[in-house]
Amino acid sequence: MSIERFPDVIANGRRYRMPSTPTVMVCIDGSEPGYIERAIDAGLAPNFARLMRDGADLTALSAMPSFTNPNNISIITGRPPPSTDRGKLFLRSGNWH
Numbered sequence: 001m002s003i004e005r006f007p008d009v010i011a012n013g014r015r016y017r018m019p020s021t022p023t024v025m026v027c028i029d030g031s032e033p034g035y036i037e038r039a040i041d042a043g044l045a046p047n048f049a050r051l052m053r054d055g056a057d058l059t060a061l062s063a064m065p066s067f068t069n070p071n072n073i074s075i076i077t078g079r080p081p082p083s084t085d086r087g088k089l090f091l092r093s094g095n096w097h
Contacts, residue, residue: 012078026051027075029068033059 009016029037037058040052051057060075070081 014078025075027072072084 008018036045036048040049073079074081
């Protein structure tokens with residue numbers, strides 16, 4: 001399976017080449033990597049085992065403030081939370097969901 005060829009993307013002053021195959025990123029929020037590793041070792045998470053074996057297994061450091069929405073915006077944009085203003089809006093809104 002291949003995807004149509006799209007032009008490169010430039011974001012935050014950096015050029016990104018479009019992948020030659022569909023690409024999926026999974027962000028597991030609120031978990032310790034050791035929990036997932038233990039579940040895999042116990043045979044309880046076969047799909048995670050396959051992803052870690054056949055794909056990539058990367059760990060990221062949390063951006064501050066350590067809230068889901070600001071961190072996800074940073075993952076998507078490649079910018080730290082203060083530069084997106086989402087972290088400040090999130091804290092002021094009192095929306096802790």
